Amino acid sequence: MLVARAKHQHHVSGNPAKRASGPVTPPRPAGPVGARDWIGAARLRTLPLAITPILIGTGAAVLADPEHRFQTLTAILCFVVSVALQIGVNFANDYSDGVRGTDDFRVGPARLTASGRVSPRSVLITALAFFGIAALAGLAIVIRSGQWWMLAIGAVCIVAAWFYTGGRRPYGYNALGEVFVFVFFGLVATLGTTWVQALHLPQEAWFGAVAAGFLACAVLLANNLRDIDQDREAGKRTLSVVIGPIGTKILYTVLVVLAYLIAAWIALFYPVAWLALFGLVAGGPAIVIVWSYRAPRELVTALALTSISSPVYGFFLAWAYIG
16 A cells, blocks of 8 residues: 555645646656665765764763773774664655655655655665664673663664654654754764763763764754755655744754864863864855755755764864873
């Protein structure tokens, strides 16, 4: 039933005037689905955001450890959890938005489910597989650290990842997506990485976690600003739909600026952190694009630049802590 809907039904506008003219379906990619399509569905532009909290959290963990030990295996497992969760969320979004018809009029590349070339079930299984990888890596971390209570945190992360766009009342459709991103891809990912390695949360980890969350939210805002008209038409009430284009641009800029102000504050105590400002080489042009773009597709570049700036920021902040 879901396959049939994804392939053959079009989203019908709530506006009677638009219904009268009939839906305009964008062209769909033709031909068989290849590896490039699946890689595209993983949304590689977002993966740098999964790296940043691990870098910052690990740097803070080394700083917090009196013997300044670097726990390589635990850090790698944290990286696997973060990246697998990010990819799992991306495929889950592809599935949920596709079966709802939300992706029928999106500006960016066609998604697997919405294109009708891949069954929703296949995309769902892929999402669950990556959630499973994250769960196994998380279990290994818990066994290694002995922090069994963190199994509950891991379960909450996976549930939250699914209900971002899944379920009957996804919170991503009710202006809460940025809250999820800030909490889980900022605070939880960074502080969790520090805790399992050092069993302590220094203030440096908190500052870095907030900064990582701000940059992750900025990427989501750039994405939602691009799709604001399509999301409004589809009934998807993202924060950008609620506050409008100008509000989104202002919030995006404030979050990016605040992240770098945090780096400047940390640099007063750890001078190497000044190098985190190199992230503005990508982040600066992204702000310019957000304020001056003519076509929504230009925001894909802003999204990518903001995403790239994040691990640059995280690398130098981690270096400042470790050094």
